[in-house]
Amino acid sequence: MSKKPQIIFMPHANIQYSQLDPARRAWVCENCYRPLFELVRDGDYRIAFEASGRTLEVMHDEAPAVLDLLSGLIHEGKIEPIGSPFIHVMLTNIPPEIGIDTLRHGLDAWEKYTGVRPETGWNPECGWAGWLPDAYLEAGFKSLVMDADSFFLSFPEIREATGLKYDVQGHSNKNHLFKIEEYIKDKPEFLRYLTNPSVAPNGLKMIFRSDCMANPMLWYLMGATEGMRKDPVSLDEIREMFLKWQPRIAKSGSFIMPYAEDAEYIGSSAYFYVKQFNQARFFEPEPASVNRFRELLDMAKEVGYELSTPAEVIRSAETVIENDLIENIENGVAWHGGTAKAWANTSYSRILDPVCRSIFDGVTALRKHLGNTPELEKAMKAVTSAYVSDSRWPPLPTSPGRFNVRETLDDLYLANRMLEEAMAKGGIAEKRAIYSAPLMLTQIKLIEQILMEQKYFGE
Structure with missing residues (x-):
């Protein structure tokens, strides 16, 4: 009897989501993460689950019973924990030193709150730059979940066949990525990257996820049409999708990773209506999506897949592809056929990022004089938090929430205050040529005025 093809479902959680009011974070823990964990607990299921360190921290502080559920399922082997930066940052848009530090901090959080240190990593928004494989390896990861669509679009023949183009002003090509599947469906030389692990030149193992299956499943979870189609995506369509991939897997490898999407879509509408239709509808209750997610898992099992992580x-693979072609993925791209540079080109980023960089440069300069004092460590963590991606996203006509931007401003004030304290305690308060906290304070106040005078989407 042939071995069943393996299939991976990986909801990923970001409690610092754009337009998720901090006052509703506990609600998301209770109405999205809890029902997901209870579903896994009560059924014959295995999944992967990613969360930022900050998400785990909020669970610990505001929904400890939910964190206990997650921790128990990890220790039972029903959930593989997937690590990521402590702060949900667009790694390609920040200094690599901050990226490596927050990746380590994220692993520390998993160990602190669950007792387990993940070996597999997730890259928020799958933003790409060539230094990332080395950063994940240096931070302590053994493997990384990659974006297949960005990878495939690095092949000129696929780019030409699909007609997909990148633009720093483009939100995404998410609803058009099926064109990649149409092109590669009968080409094992491309399919094998989806159905086998790869290994980067530095030794980091990789597996690839794609929107070609995740997007229809997301629409199924939402039960939405919104004028895009006559009827919602049906379970029969999902079944058909699972079945058509089985012979492709048999010819080219051993598994598929069809679902790596936001965990918040299980139990709420999360960002669906903003992203798809520019509607000011955020995190509306969607309790039916919990059962729909269960139906996805059950359907995968019913048609002959084995749920895996x-x-x-990676451990069970007979083939691991030596893959130096990741070096051809375009610097500055992201998942959904979009770009990480789109995050760097919103008005919020153009105002916030230079201030973040100046404060980080201050941390670096003062460490040369004082070493890594407790105050400088607090400043480093605060400026990292200020780089959070969702205070910069999305672009017009939508926007982040005012509260998302407010949190970043508060982080900048804290970081600047910590630098001032570090200089005072180190006896170099008068050496303002190294760093001037009073002058930086005026800059933070200036951008606060500019940003808080703006109107925000949904207000």
Whole structure:
């Protein structure tokens, strides 16, 4: 009897989501993460689950019973924990030193709150730059979940066949990525990257996820049409999708990772209506999506897949592809056929990022004089938090929430205050040529005025 193809579902959680009011974070823990964990607990299921360190911290502080559920499922082997930066940052848009520091901090959080240190990593928004494989390896990861669509679009023949183009002003090509599947469906030389692990030149193992299956499943979870189609995506369509991939897997590898999407879509509408239709509808209750997610898992099993996790498919793989072609992925792209540079080109980023960089440069300069004092460590963590991606996203006509931007401003004030304290305690308060906290304070106040005078989407 042939071995069943393996299949990976990986909801990923970001409690610092754009337009998620901090006052509703506990609600998301209770109405999205809890029902997901209870579903896994009560059924014959195995999944992967990613969360930022900040998400785990909020669970610990505001929904400890939910964190206990997650921790128990990890120790039972029903959930593989997937690590990521402590702060949900667009890694390609920040200094690599901050990226490596927050990746380590994220792993520390998993160990602190669950007792387990993940070996598989997730890259928020799948933003790409060539230094990322080395950063994940240096931070302590053994493997990384990659974006297949960005990878495939690095092949000129696929770019030409699909007609997909990148633009720093483009939100995404998400609803058009099926064109990639149409082109590669009968080409094992491309399919094999989706159905086998790869290994980067530095030794980091990789597995690839794609929107070609995740997007229809997201629409199924939402039960939405919104004028895009006559009827919602049906379970029969999902079944058909699972079945058509089985012979492709048989010819080219051993597994598929069809679902790496926001965990918040299980139990709420999360960002669906903003992203798809520019509607000011955020995190509306969607309790039916919990059962729909269960139906996705059950359907995968029913048609002959074995539920698995990233680490498991890597351990059990007979083929691991030596893959230096990741060096051809375009610097500055992201998942959904979009770009990380789109995050860097919103008005919020253009105002906030130079201030973040100046404060980070201050941390670096003062460490040369004082070493890594407690105050400088607090400043580093605060400026990292200020780089959070969702205070910069999305672009017009939508926007982040005012509260998302407010949190970043508060982080900048804290970081600047910590630098001032570090200089005072180190006896170099008068050496303002190194760093001037009073002058930086006026700059933070200036951008606060500019940003808080703006009107925000949904207000």
